[in-house]
Amino acid sequence: MPKINNAKSARIPRTVWVLGFVSMLMDVSSEIIHSLLPVFMTVALGASATTVGIIEGIAEATALIVKVFSGVMSDYVGKRKSLTLIGYGMGALSKPLFALASGTGWVLSARFIDRIGKGMRGAPRDALIADVTDPAVRGAAFGLRQSLDTVGAFVGPLLAVGLMLLWADDFRAVFWVAVIPGLLAVALLALGVREPERKRSLEKPAFPISRRALGLLPRTYWWVVGAGALLTLARFSEAFLVLRAQQGGLSIALVPLVMVLMNIVYALGAYPFGILADKIRHKTLLMLGIAPLIVADLLLAYDRSLGWIAAGVIFWGVHMAATQGLLAAMVADTAPAELRGTAFGLFNLASGMAMLVASVVAGLLWDRFGAATTFQAGAAFAAAALVLLLFRGAADQTAAH
Numbered sequence: 001m002p003k004i005n006n007a008k009s010a011r012i013p014r015t016v017w018v019l020g021f022v023s024m025l026m027d028v029s030s031e032i033i034h035s036l037l038p039v040f041m042t043v044a045l046g047a048s049a050t051t052v053g054i055i056e057g058i059a060e061a062t063a064l065i066v067k068v069f070s071g072v073m074s075d076y077v078g079k080r081k082s083l084t085l086i087g088y089g090m091g092a093l094s095k096p097l098f099a100l101a102s103g104t105g106w107v108l109s110a111r112f113i114d115r116i117g118k119g120m121r122g123a124p125r126d127a128l129i130a131d132v133t134d135p136a137v138r139g140a141a142f143g144l145r146q147s148l149d150t151v152g153a154f155v156g157p158l159l160a161v162g163l164m165l166l167w168a169d170d171f172r173a174v175f176w177v178a179v180i181p182g183l184l185a186v187a188l189l190a191l192g193v194r195e196p197e198r199k200r201s202l203e204k205p206a207f208p209i210s211r212r213a214l215g216l217l218p219r220t221y222w223w224v225v226g227a228g229a230l231l232t233l234a235r236f237s238e239a240f241l242v243l244r245a246q247q248g249g250l251s252i253a254l255v256p257l258v259m260v261l262m263n264i265v266y267a268l269g270a271y272p273f274g275i276l277a278d279k280i281r282h283k284t285l286l287m288l289g290i291a292p293l294i295v296a297d298l299l300l301a302y303d304r305s306l307g308w309i310a311a312g313v314i315f316w317g318v319h320m321a322a323t324q325g326l327l328a329a330m331v332a333d334t335a336p337a338e339l340r341g342t343a344f345g346l347f348n349l350a351s352g353m354a355m356l357v358a359s360v361v362a363g364l365l366w367d368r369f370g371a372a373t374t375f376q377a378g379a380a381f382a383a384a385a386l387v388l389l390l391f392r393g394a395a396d397q398t399a400a401h
Contacts, residue, residue: 011134011137012133012140012141012144015128015129015132015193016129016132016133016141016145017144018188018192018193019125019128019129019145019193020147020149021148021188022088022185022188022192022193023125023145023152023185024149024151024152025152025181025182025184025185025188026088026091026092026182027152027153027156028152028155028178028181029091029095029152029156029178029179029180029181029185030114030156030178031152031153031155031156031160031259032159032160032163032175032177032178032181033095033098033160033174033178034259035156035157035160035242035255035258035259035260036160036164036171036255036256037098037107037239038052038240038242038243039242039243039246039252039255040107040171041104041107042246043252044171045101047104048363049240049366049367050360050366050367051104052239052363053237053240053359053361054363055107055108056239056359057237057355057358057359057360057363058111058112058356059108059112059115060115060237060352060355061353061355061356062112062115062116062119062352063116063119063352065352065353066118066119066120068123068345068346068348068349069119070087070119070121070122070124070345072341072342072345074123074124074127074341075127075338075339075340075341075342079124079195080128080131080195080341081128081193081194083124084120084121084125084128084189085189086117086120087117087120087121087122087125088117088121088186089117089186090116091117091118091121091182091185092117092182092183092185093113093117094110094111094114094117095114095175095178095179095182096176096179097113098110098175099176100172119348122344122348123341123344123345123348126328126331126332126340126344127341127344128195129141129145129332130332130337131337131340132196135333136278137278138278138329138332138333139274139277139278139326139329140271140275142274142325142329142332143274143275143277143329144270144274145325146266146270146271146274146321146324147268147271147325148267150263150266150267150270150321151267152181153259153263153266153267154261154262154264154266156181156256156259157259157260157263158256159177160256161253161254161256161260163177164253169253216336216339217336217339217342217343217346218334220334221343224330224334224347225346225350226350227286227327227385227389228327228347228350228351229350229351229353230381230384230385230388231286231327231382232351232355232358233357233358233381233385234290234293234358234378234381234384235293235319235358236358236361236378237358237362239359240362240363240366240371240374240375241258241262241312241316242255242256243366243371244258244300244304244309244371244375245257245258245313247304248304248305248306248309261314261317262316262317262320263317265317265318265321266317266320266321267321268321269317269320269322270321272321273289273321273325273326274326277326277329282326282329282333283389285322285326286327286330286389287389289319289322289323289326290323290382290389291319292315292318292319292322293316293319293378293379293382294379294382294383294386295312296312296313296314296315296316296319297375297376297378297379297382298375298376298379299312299315300312300313300371300375301373301374301375301376301379304371312375327347328344331344332344361377362377362378365377
């Protein structure tokens with residue numbers, strides 16, 4: 001049954017725009033570093049692909065797991081902004097550690113602090129967006145925030161390329177520049193966002209998570225959690241896109257262009273896909289969004305020439321645009337308003353564990369069997385996710401009859 005669309009009578013709130021620009025500035029800061037970090041670790045610090053996979057897996061999983069506790073806390077104390085501000089502050093303060101890193105232990109510590117900050121801010125920020133946004137434009141709101149975030153994700157690597165060319169591949173000098181937009185993001189959040197008062201329809205859940213509160217999360221929500229985890233398992237860290245481009249002969253200074261290309265596609269697609277999510281069935285759009293990931297993995301596995309890599313990266317960006325804002329909207333739609341922080345946190349806990357497994361496995365496959373095998377495995381997991389969604393759709397139709 002088509003979704004009823006009342007979007008014409010609702011508008012995206014100012015708070016969503018401000019949070020989008022905060023995300024954009026922090027992503028500029030983060031991606032200046034992250035677009036160079038895999039090459040910095042392998043070239044400057046002598047790390048293996050397995051080490052890169054372990055560090056990236058731990059870092060990304062940490063961010064997603066911490067969202068559980070920040071989301072629960074934001075529900076418990078009834079405040080979103082303060083936790084979001086702490087999270088962005090930790091992200092900004094971690095940046096100097098990358099410039100000072102003399103070994104992979106330093107990198108792991110910096111990534112750990114940075115991702116704790118990301119985890120601390122993610123669920124409260126998403127819950128705040130859901131709190132202030134009319135359900136009729138919720139997909140568009142999450143798509144807009146994701147699109148602005150992704151603008152930062154390609155501006156950052158572009159700055160990294162320019163600075164690496166200007167400063168003759170001086171990783172550490174470039175990393176110091178990343179401190180500036182991070183601090184600007186914190187200032188904009190502190191001064192530009194006002195949190196609305198929230199009315200509660202039930203008592204505070206027991207801290208940190210109560211059985212009664214979890215019982216209020218419906219079966220449809222848990223289905224979204226499972227779908228998100230399975231999809232994350234199929235999509236390992238983007239650090240392997242950067243390493244694949246280096247294999248293809250792209251110079252160190254130009255390697256961040258991989259993330260520029262992916263994130264331009266992501267940024268251009270996130271908002272339109274968000275609008276589409278308000279008009280068609282979420283499950284249908286999710287299945288359509290998995291197909292580009294399968295294509296991307298197959299292209300990246302087929303050949304390491306830059307043309308094939310570029311094509312694979314473009315399809316990877318289409319997949320991200322179609323699915324990331326959509327999954328956030330699906331969580332918001334299926335969770336009670338009083339438990340949205342908890343719901344986003346639990347969703348990201350499942351995704352975090354999947355990301356850790358996926359990135360470690362990807363690194364091991366890369367070192368033992370080659371890059372092609374890593375991407376072939378990703379395509380297989382993505383295809384399995386698509387098949388399971390198709391079976392779920394068939395089961396729903398059977399039950400309806």
